[in-house]
Amino acid sequence: MSAQSRQVRKRRVFHIPGYDPMPPRRYRELYRTEGAAQADISGYEIGVKADRSDDTFRWTVGARIDGRSVLAQIDVLVWADIVRDSMAQSIPATYWQLVQTAWTYIGTGTLRRLMWMRKGPVIAALYPVMMLLGQLILALVVGSLVGGWAQGLIMGALALVGVTEGAFFDVVAWMAWAIGWLLLIGIVVVLLRWFKAQDNKLFAHYLMHDYAYSAKKRGETPSELQARMTAFTAIIAEALAMDGDEVLIVGHSSGVHLAVSIIADLIRGGHLRDDGPKLAFLSLGQVVPMVSFLPRARRLRSDLAFLSTRDDITWVDVSAPGDGCCFALCDPVAVTGVAPEGKRWPLVISAAFTQSLSSARWKELRWRFFRLHFQYLCAFDQPKDYDYFQITAGPILLADRYAGRKPSGSRIHVPVSKYTSLLP
Template sequence: MRVQNRHIIYVQGYDPRGLAQYYRMFRTELRKFGRLYGVNATISRPHSSSDGDIASWLIETKGETWQTRTAYDFLRFEDFIQNDLTAPIWRIVLEAVWIYWRLMFRGTIARFWRANWRFATFITWPHIILLLEALGAAAVGFVFGKGLGALGVPSPLSFTAGAAVFFALLWGALRYFENQTYVLYLLCDTIWTWQYAHRGRPEWDRRIDRFAQYLTEVARNSDADEIVIVGHSSGSFLAAEILARALKLDPALGRGRARLMLLTLGGNFPIVGFHKAAADFRAHLAELAVTPQVDWIDCQARKDVMNFFLFDPIAAHGIKLSAERRNPTIVSVRFREIIKPDHYKLFRWQFFRVHFQFVMANERPHAYDFFMIVCGPVPLRERMAHPEAALAVVTTNDAKTRDSSWVVLDPPGASEPPAAADLGSYVEPTARRRG
């Protein structure tokens, strides 16, 4: 049960920063991880596939009594995302507002509210900021037009001038306050998820199919002890989609030497799955829920407004399954427990920073540690089943305690995986909602 070779396939969310910034962040956080646990972790330079869609690097990690080698793949979508953000501002605004009204009238926003009011507030927030900026610009434009009228300027001309001031001020506010508000970025995200749910982005489907084929090749040829497909944020439903399509290409996927795991972090499945048009996606979720050769761990955090907390990705989509359901195991993560109090107070209201804590280094040793999942010796399934033992094998200096912890993780004669009820034993009881 001790992992020596691991293969991570990381699926990015709707993040335009892409490979360069992600790799720098990963390298920085890896160094923090090494200092926290007193391990030596080295990382290679990234190299890209021939088509540039996949970047890969190697990580070698050595602890006092263990050593691992991790192949890390970064699946890239940033070219699509960056292209979305270059659209004219007027087009982004009009399309996003039209989509939001359709979400309102079709009851989708109400479903978001029932599932998680914090996320519903977050997805509504850019429209509130847009409305406030529009009202401010309209007030200035109105006063300007009235002022021209008072000076004797003909009404058509004063109205046109006022309208021009309105549009100029609104454009300027959207453009120059974007780094503070992220309004245009979030509106583009709304447009993309709508189009994706309605199968209106064929270029995304083609790349997902390409990644699904890549996953089957990795599983067929890898010498890894476990293969973990990681999806963060919007990457959660993209990772699930990639895995589901890979299983269609190769129904025997995951039955080989390497254990196949799906790890979704800070997921927001409903932004696709709650659309009536996303029947195929919901069918894929249902398949993953019962697939015997895949273990799916879904990590959620109350503090993260960009994920759905206390959310069952299967039952909440109206998917009804009988007793054969085995996935996902839902794990609640408390960022307050893995970050030093002073630092936590500094960024607890920085929503994007909180959201990315799922894939950043801990400041305190804890059962949830992204870099220990990536680089540590304990398999992901056993880590979630026995978190205290998993933590002990990498933090204790006492050989007897360490050996007894390994016995808990890998009991003699064990042939069956840990029971679903034992998985995520450190989660809040209310978070472990099963269908």
């Protein structure tokens, strides 16, 4: 089939975000601003218009690239409210989550195996543990010093006036002890609350809630999220039943493993048509092993194995070693240890941040770890073969764009996970 006959004129895009409490309009505005920036850099036209949907957050995109016009409709899976609810924890509850999550990853041996691959995401996982423990230790030290100082001051005053024993001494000594403890507790509470108020800069509580949400059922999908995924699957099924050239599912960060299960359900449900839109999957900055390596992630492991052999989809996995928050260039099927005979997907490639961003831009972003984790959805000032906006709003199918593309030579594709059991 010629490239001309396979031109995309109409595309449906379904974006599945990761664990993010921000409202979905953030993704529309990011698309609007970064798309305009990429269009200026790469010399094409792109425009974004707000749209309405009762079940998703939606916008439409009109683009003219290489002289060809494309209309795309983008729908976002809304689960920011679930994220916010899971983050509505008291400070003591967050520390209890820390204990439970650490026990899950350490006790199952998962953390040790994750460290065999990329250190970046493991450091990112340990960061909230160390930061929260550091905050607690600092608060206890400051509280102890102030409480001890106050207690010593009171006892020193008694000694100064010559009171060293008797009933009055005992009462004042008890009061000094109580004041010391009250100051200790009060300062710990105040400091821990202050630290939490700074979490928009420190991200310790946010990351702790993120990892705790994935680990609380040891790899099983929480029921409230599964309900949203089921409803979103039905919407994608409707798109596959309509006219169009491509249905593209984009998973970002922890949204990747949600997308894997959604796509597997679509295929098992018989929603792909030979004469219908092509189904494509773009996974970005994936953290699949954080879930697939857990003991109860049997459904996810089964879905990974199932998708990896399909000839009716295209699955391209994009990451970058410069993104310390993802398992860069780790084949999620292979490292999970469920690669079957005849495995085809995913095609694992690098966004090559150090090459596709100018040296000045890379220097500006290099230590902004969370911003870099979203770079896949942003403009590159020296783009190579990865351009998010041409993929989502351009005239070429994902399958054609990367036809013949070899996987990254530095990818990790050996079995690592201890747990490889599948659903019956």
